[in-house]
Amino acid sequence: MTRSNADSCPGVLRLHEAADGPLARVRIPGGQLGAAGLQALAEAAEELGDGALELTSRGNVQLRGIRDAAALTERLDAAGLLPSASHERVRNIVASPLSGLAGGVADVRELAPALDAGLRAAPELAGLPGRVLFTLDDGRGDVSGFGGDIGLHAVEHEVFAVLLAGADSGIRVASGDAVGLVLAAARAFAEIRGGGWRLAEVADGAARVRELLGFASTAPGRVVPDPADHPPIGWLPQDDGLVALGAGVRLGVLPARTALFVAAVEKPVLVTPWRGLVVPDLDEWTAEQVVRVLAPMGLIFDAESPWVRVSSCAGAPGCAKSHTDVRADATAAVESGRVASPTDETGAALGPIPAGDVRVSGRQHWSGCERRCGHPHGPATDIVAGPDGYRVTGP
Numbered sequence: 188m189t190r191s192n193a194d195s196c197p198g199v200l201r202l203h204e205a206a207d208g209p210l211a212r213v214r215i216p217g218g219q220l221g222a223a224g225l226q227a228l229a230e231a232a233e234e235l236g237d238g239a240l241e242l243t244s245r246g247n248v249q250l251r252g253i254r255d256a257a258a259l260t261e262r263l264d265a266a267g268l269l270p271s272a273s274h275e276r277v278r279n280i281v282a283s284p285l286s287g288l289a290g291g292v293a294d295v296r297e298l299a300p301a302l303d304a305g306l307r308a309a310p311e312l313a314g315l316p317g318r319v320l321f322t323l324d325d326g327r328g329d330v331s332g333f334g335g336d337i338g339l340h341a342v343e344h345e346v347f348a349v350l351l352a353g354a355d356s357g358i359r360v361a362s363g364d365a366v367g368l369v370l371a372a373a374r375a376f377a378e379i380r381g382g383g384w385r386l387a388e389v390a391d392g393a394a395r396v397r398e399l400l401g402f403a404s405t406a407p408g409r410v411v412p413d414p415a416d417h418p419p420i421g422w423l424p425q426d427d428g429l430v431a432l433g434a435g436v437r438l439g440v441l442p443a444r445t446a447l448f449v450a451a452v453e454k455p456v457l458v459t460p461w462r463g464l465v466v467p468d469l470d471e472w473t474a475e476q477v478v479r480v481l482a483p484m485g486l487i488f489d490a491e492s493p494w495v496r497v498s499s500c501a502g503a504p505g506c507a508k509s510h511t512d513v514r515a516d517a518t519a520a521v522e523s524g525r526v527a528s529p530t531d532e533t534g535a536a537l538g539p540i541p542a543g544d545v546r547v548s549g550r551q552h553w554s555g556c557e558r559r560c561g562h563p564h565g566p567a568t569d570i571v572a573g574p575d576g577y578r579v580t581g582p
């Protein structure tokens with residue numbers, strides 16, 4: 188497929204004109220965000236935006252309603268969150284959040300900054316589309332199923348499978364050569380993509396990249412699992428005896444004030460592609476205090492909470508295409524207990540039905556229109572607003 192228009196993904200230097208004002212998307216490679224960076228984002232949201240951080244399904248952060256774009260650029264640059272003007276929108280790197288902390292076949296924590304640095308150092312990769320996605324899976328199979336353009340999936344402690352267009356290319360690479368090979372694959376994608384935004388859109392894209400990498404005769408492998416639907420939530424014992432806390436964020440909207448309290452823990456946090464956070468490396472006493480402070484502020488530490496199963500797009504008033512305020516409707520559904528309804532009330536192509544009558548159990552995504560922005564990577568029931576109410580389909 189050849190696109191006739193350039194991709195319009197927002198960044199910090201290129202804001203999206205949303206219905207509620209300019210929107211900035213800040214790339215957080217590997218979801219790795221220092222406490223100072225989180226504090227800078229929270230302060231920017233409070234003082235220059237609408238007072239909240241939106242966590243995205245790629246582990247990035249959006250700020251809405253930006254009132255002073257120049258001041259935002261200056262602040263984020265000073266906080267180290269804008270290390271490249273030319274490459275900011277291509278730094279979409281999702282990594283297994285618990286890698287190196289608990290479980291996994293390999294530790295990919297160092298690969299994310301190395302890949303980010305490699306991307307930024309390559310002028311020929313500045314023109315990659317803002318929709319490109321790199322995945323770094325430590326072998327537990329939590330992010331390889333996200334359909335990234337180029338990815339690594341640990342198959343042994345020091346050996347990775349190379350994924351192309353979300354599938355196992357059959358190529359295996361030693362960990363020391365892995366980032367270099369991903370960068371070479373990115374160059375190959377840039378060479379063949381034409382107007383395509385994603386490698387999967389390019390005819391024979393994965394095979395052509397394999398050929399350019401010198402692996403034309405390699406047979407595709409089969410290591411890619413389904414997308415994980417188990418976000419890290421709650422008390423997560425680390426392999427070293429410390430504790431990581433996985434926090435769900437209601438509809439991915441983190442109030443700046445809450446973010447400031449998380450930053451005050453003074454630990455680097457991980458923004459997860461399930462629109463949540465992981466705060467690692469806590470001793471048990473500190474972890475208990477963190478839960479005690481942050482749970483009343485709305486963070487979710489209970490993996491059985493219905494909030495963990497519900498996501499939504501921005502909807503109205505932020506998006507002009509939305510038929511309704513989907514966040515308000517999804518919130519009402521959770522708070523009234525309708526999300527916990529029996530599964531037999533989930534049906535295909537129901538509707539249109541009024542917001543207050545929607546009863547859906549299990550993983551679900553609410554959208555203000557058929558574009559279904561921010562849809563989770565795995566199967567989910569779709570609850571899509573139209574002019575006359577909602578329609579429920581799937582999963």
Ligand code: SF4
Nearest residue numbers: 500506555556559560
């Ligand atoms: S799904 Fe539709 S209403 Fe929701 S954010 Fe996307 S374009 Fe807007």
